[in-house]
Amino acid sequence: MEISATGRFEVRITAADVGKRVSVRRLSEPGDPSAKFTDTVGVLTSWDDGVLLITRKDGQSVRIPESTLVAGKTVPAARARRRGPAATYEELARVSARAWQPVESERLGAWELRAAVQGTPPEARPRGAGAGRRTGFTRRANSVLPLGDPGLPLDAALRAVRRWYDERGLPAYVQTATGAAGTQELLCAELERRGWVREVTSELWTGALxxxxxxxxxxxxxxxxxxxxxxxxxxxxxxxxxxxxxxxxxxxxxxxxxxxxxxxxxxxxxxxxxxxxxxxxxxxxxxxxxxxxxxxxxxxxxxxxxxxxxxxxSAAWLQVEADNAGARALYAGLGFAAHHAYHHYREPADTDGYGPS
The missing domain is CATH 3.40.630.30 (Gcn5-related N-acetyltransferase (GNAT))
Incomplete structure (x- = not known):
C-alpha cells in the first residue's frame, strides 16, 4: 500500500488511471473502530459516480465505493513468468483459436466472428431474437475473438455481432481474457455494463513440452x-x-x-x-x-x-476448468501453470435481440 513520509496511507489514484493495474485498500465500514481492511489488486476498469470497478486476475469484478478508500496506487505489470515458455496473450489466443477452427467466419475490424453450424442456406435459417436458437459445437468455434478494434463504436459492433449470430440461429458469445498483459478487463466491464452474462470461465495453462x-x-x-x-x-x-x-x-x-x-x-x-x-x-x-x-x-x-x-x-498449452481439481493436479505435476483466464459472455435476453440502438 502507498504510505506517505508521515506514515499515513494515501490514495494516489484518480479516474484518470482507468485501464491501469492498481492496488487499493479500503475499510469495510468507515468510522467503525472494528472495521477491517480489505486489499484488492487488478485493473481499474471504471470510476463513475463515486464507485470504482476493479477487475481482478480471475476475471471477477469488485465494486468499491470511493468513500471507503484509505490507500491506493498504480502498480507495474506482473513480472515475466519464470516457469514454462514465454508467450503473449495474443499469441496464445490465436494459436488456441486455430486449434478449434470454425466452419464459417467473418471479420469485423480486428474482431473475428466465428461459427460452427451445419450448412444452411441463408433463406432457410431461423430469424429473429431467440428463433430456433442452437448451441454450436464448442464455444471457441462459436464466439467472437476480439483481438483489437472492431472499427465501430462498441454498441454498434455488438449489434452487428448479434445480428450475425442471429442469422445463423446461434446465441451471440464474446470470448474475453483476463489476468495477463494485454488481456481484456476493460471489455469485460463494458460487456457486463450492457447486460452480457458470463457463462463460462476457464484457464489456459502453458508448459514445456x-x-x-x-x-x-x-x-x-x-x-x-x-x-x-x-x-x-x-x-x-x-x-x-x-x-x-x-x-x-x-x-x-x-x-x-x-x-x-x-x-x-x-x-x-x-x-x-x-x-x-x-x-x-x-x-x-x-x-x-x-x-x-x-x-x-x-x-x-x-x-x-x-x-x-x-x-x-517445444511448448504446450491446454485448457482447464477452475473446479476440475484432478486435472489441475495432473497438469501442475507435469510442469504446467496458468497463463490467463478466459471467459465467454452471452448476449443479454432483451426484447429486440440487439441491445441499445
Missing part, C-alpha cells in the same frame, strides 16, 4: 490422424455431428490418441493434440472412470507430446 514427452512410455497408446468411431465412444460430447467432426479435425496438424479398451469395449483413455509451430495444444483428455489413477492420462499426453516434438514443437 519435453518434460511431458519424457514421462512413461506409451502404454499401448495408438495415434491416428482421424477421430474414428472407437475414439468417439469415449468422447464426452455425445451425438457428434459432421460439423463437430470437422472442428475436431481442424488445425495445422491434428493427432488423436487412444488407449484401447478390453475386448473391443470403449477406449480406456483418449486425447487430442494440435501441433502449430512451436506449440502443441492438448484437449479432450478423457479416461474411463473405472481406470483412473493408473497413469493413462499421462501416457496419452506423453505419446502426443513425443509426436509433437518430432514435428518441431
Amino acid at each position: 519435453a518434460p511431458v514427452a519424457d514421462r512413461a512410455e506409451g502404454s499401448g497408446v495408438v495415434l491416428s490422424r482421424t477421430a474414428d468411431r472407437t475414439w468417439l465412444t469415449r468422447y464426452q460430447r455425445k451425438g457428434v455431428s459432421e460439423v463437430a467432426l470437422r472442428v475436431l479435425s481442424s488445425g495445422p496438424s491434428v493427432w488423436f490418441a487412444t488407449v484401447p479398451g478390453a475386448d473391443g469395449a470403449a477406449p480406456a483413455a483418449i486425447g487430442r493434440c494440435v501441433v502449430d509451430g512451436r506449440w502443441a495444444g492438448f484437449a479432450a483428455v478423457e479416461v474411463d472412470p473405472e481406470q483412473r489413477r493408473r497413469g493413462l492420462a499421462t501416457a496419452v499426453l506423453a505419446a502426443l507430446a513425443r509426436r509433437a516434438l518430432d514435428e518441431g514443437a
Whole structure:
C-alpha cells in the first residue's frame, strides 16, 4: 500500500488511471473502530459516480465505493513468468483459436466472428431474437475473438455481432481474457455494463513440452490422424455431428490418441493434440472412470507430446476448468501453470435481440 513520509496511507489514484493495474485498500465500514481492511489488486476498469470497478486476475469484478478508500496506487505489470515458455496473450489466443477452427467466419475490424453450424442456406435459417436458437459445437468455434478494434463504436459492433449470430440461429458469445498483459478487463466491464452474462470461465495453462514427452512410455497408446468411431465412444460430447467432426479435425496438424479398451469395449483413455509451430495444444483428455489413477492420462499426453516434438514443437498449452481439481493436479505435476483466464459472455435476453440502438 502507498504510505506517505508521515506514515499515513494515501490514495494516489484518480479516474484518470482507468485501464491501469492498481492496488487499493479500503475499510469495510468507515468510522467503525472494528472495521477491517480489505486489499484488492487488478485493473481499474471504471470510476463513475463515486464507485470504482476493479477487475481482478480471475476475471471477477469488485465494486468499491470511493468513500471507503484509505490507500491506493498504480502498480507495474506482473513480472515475466519464470516457469514454462514465454508467450503473449495474443499469441496464445490465436494459436488456441486455430486449434478449434470454425466452419464459417467473418471479420469485423480486428474482431473475428466465428461459427460452427451445419450448412444452411441463408433463406432457410431461423430469424429473429431467440428463433430456433442452437448451441454450436464448442464455444471457441462459436464466439467472437476480439483481438483489437472492431472499427465501430462498441454498441454498434455488438449489434452487428448479434445480428450475425442471429442469422445463423446461434446465441451471440464474446470470448474475453483476463489476468495477463494485454488481456481484456476493460471489455469485460463494458460487456457486463450492457447486460452480457458470463457463462463460462476457464484457464489456459502453458508448459514445456519435453518434460511431458519424457514421462512413461506409451502404454499401448495408438495415434491416428482421424477421430474414428472407437475414439468417439469415449468422447464426452455425445451425438457428434459432421460439423463437430470437422472442428475436431481442424488445425495445422491434428493427432488423436487412444488407449484401447478390453475386448473391443470403449477406449480406456483418449486425447487430442494440435501441433502449430512451436506449440502443441492438448484437449479432450478423457479416461474411463473405472481406470483412473493408473497413469493413462499421462501416457496419452506423453505419446502426443513425443509426436509433437518430432514435428518441431517445444511448448504446450491446454485448457482447464477452475473446479476440475484432478486435472489441475495432473497438469501442475507435469510442469504446467496458468497463463490467463478466459471467459465467454452471452448476449443479454432483451426484447429486440440487439441491445441499445
